[in-house]
């Protein structure tokens with residue numbers, strides 16, 4: 396009986412790992428633009444020659460693709476990519492989500508794989524900001540779909556005359572506010588040079604993006620604004636420095652000013668599987684930091700004179716929340 400149980404357990408582990416193959420296959424296809432290559436039916440040999448790829452390895456990738464349903468075999472055994480993959484996993488498709496595959500396979504999974512060594516030492520991996528800043532800014536912007544409407548509702552309700560987005564990434568929230576409320580004075584602050592440059596391009600030069608550390612920016616800023624957005628930013632700040640961060644935000648806010656945070660929350664009602672994985676990833680780095688719980692945010696915010704007025708889930712399975720605070 397115990398031998399049978401061992402066999403069943405081993406088999407279950409194997410089976411549960413099958414899903415990984417789907418992501419692996421899509422990632423390889425995205426990296427080498429293989430779905431685009433097979434957007435028209437062609438033989439494996441032809442594709443290997445055209446794209447200068449190893450024939451036996453390409454054959455194996457195709458075997459997997461046929462199994463996981465990314466590819467299909469047609470007339471004379473020619474291979475064609477399914478339309479969905481050409482659309483969503485080709486780098487040059489305007490609807491591509493392939494960058495998310497890159498983030499998972501090149502950033503998250505390799506970090507998790509280092510866990511055994513990390514657990515046995517005090518060492519942490521360094522998050523390579525220059526290498527991944529664009530990837531992270533782009534994947535963060537996928538969240539906008541769920542978050543823009545509530546942010547616009549907040550703007551409608553609070554009627555700010557000026558808004559600063561700290562750690563604005565590609566500036567998607569600023570753009571959405573500008574399109575709907577062109578009179579509001581908007582600015583973005585983005586520490587990464589390439590990301591800040593791309594944000595200005597995306598914003599057609601209509602909104603200023605300061606390529607600066609938001610901490611320095613606020614230190615030298617003498618004005619006040621009515622609203623601050625800090626979306627997907629908290630995990631760049633050590634837990635012990637967060638009270639200070641709230642104080643910095645309070646410094647630039649007018650009385651009764653509003654601040655919106657978007658962040659995955661620990662100890663929340665939704666999305667704790669994802670949050671646990673994300674938090675594991677964060678904690679493995681020396682320059683990324685754990686996700687907050689709502690209680691921690693309340694307490695840190697309170698110390699800087701903020702009151703949480705709303706906390707609603709944006710993407711339940713991801714544990715992503717929009718937390719809105721108001722300066723007393």
Ligand SMILES: C[S@@+](CC[C@H](N)C(=O)[O-])C[C@H]1O[C@@H](n2cnc3c(N)ncnc32)[C@H](O)[C@@H]1O
Nearest residue numbers: 535536562563564585586587608609626627631
């Ligand atoms: C995860 S992205 C989120 C982008 C955008 N806020 C969003 O939610 O789509 C966080 C951005 O904050 C930037 N950032 C991190 N620390 C910063 C700091 N101290 N000052 C300004 N920007 C910062 C990063 O370079 C990155 O582009």
